[in-house]
Amino acid sequence: MLQSLSAALAEISLPQLALIAGMALIASVIGGVAGYGTGVLLPLVLVPIVGAEPVVPIISLSALLTNTGRAAAFWSRVDGRRAVIVLLAAVPTCVLGAWGYTMLTGKGAALVIGAMLIATVPLRRLMRRRGLALSNRGLAAASFGWGPLAGGTVGAGILLLSLLMAAGLEGAAVVATDAVISIGIGLAKVTTFGLAGVVNATVVAIALLIGGVAFPGAFLAKRLTERLPLHVHTAILDAVVVGGGAAMILNAFAR
Numbered sequence: 001m002l003q004s005l006s007a008a009l010a011e012i013s014l015p016q017l018a019l020i021a022g023m024a025l026i027a028s029v030i031g032g033v034a035g036y037g038t039g040v041l042l043p044l045v046l047v048p049i050v051g052a053e054p055v056v057p058i059i060s061l062s063a064l065l066t067n068t069g070r071a072a073a074f075w076s077r078v079d080g081r082r083a084v085i086v087l088l089a090a091v092p093t094c095v096l097g098a099w100g101y102t103m104l105t106g107k108g109a110a111l112v113i114g115a116m117l118i119a120t121v122p123l124r125r126l127m128r129r130r131g132l133a134l135s136n137r138g139l140a141a142a143s144f145g146w147g148p149l150a151g152g153t154v155g156a157g158i159l160l161l162s163l164l165m166a167a168g169l170e171g172a173a174v175v176a177t178d179a180v181i182s183i184g185i186g187l188a189k190v191t192t193f194g195l196a197g198v199v200n201a202t203v204v205a206i207a208l209l210i211g212g213v214a215f216p217g218a219f220l221a222k223r224l225t226e227r228l229p230l231h232v233h234t235a236i237l238d239a240v241v242v243g244g245g246a247a248m249i250l251n252a253f254a255r
Helices: 002-010 014-034 038-050 055-073 080-101 106-129 136-152 157-166 172-196 201-214 217-224 230-254
Strands: none
Touching: 014 038, 014 055, 014 201, 014 217, 038 055, 038 157, 038 201, 055 080, 055 172, 055 201, 055 217, 080 136, 080 157, 080 172, 106 157, 106 230, 136 157, 136 172, 157 172, 201 217
16 A cells, blocks of 8 residues: 555656645644635646546545545534534535546636636635624525535535635634535545545545645644734635636636
């Protein structure tokens, strides 16, 4: 097993591995501070290196480690009741979304990922502007609809944060509860991808690299939560997300 993982990493150049590791650390710190960042930033470096098809499986597997670190760092702030509500509603449709993703071609995967990245920015701002408020029943219904996006794309975690805030969570409680939910969603996605045969040695090796580098980022993020201006981070990240998503779509049409 170790030999196959080493061989998979050997197919990628050292500068590329360093780029992936560096982005993983940056994304984990941003994700720990704002609750999102990993799923929207990592595709910007992964797609040019490994192609679009394995990106969602890689991020899904690595997220089990990154979100475990985040959940451990913010464990005291987890809202268990709302985490259970979201998971019960979202996991069935998440599996359907993950299965649908395995049917996509490389071009189709790039278009889906790019479009999702771009769409998350106005959707999140619209939900915040409208002051959306959700009861537990409303949270369950919204999570059911969110499931396919979580299963078949990256970046859908941004929408989950908006749903949790609309359900009444604030600050670190949002980050902590999102991490626990993401672990459950990640297990459902990885299981689906495994059964579909899209989890190979390259996917596992890169996911372990990302997860190993990103794990301590959550604890660093915990120290930064009271110091970093979130509105500045949000503006910068939104620009990166939209620009990266547009570049991926243009690249897909250029193939």
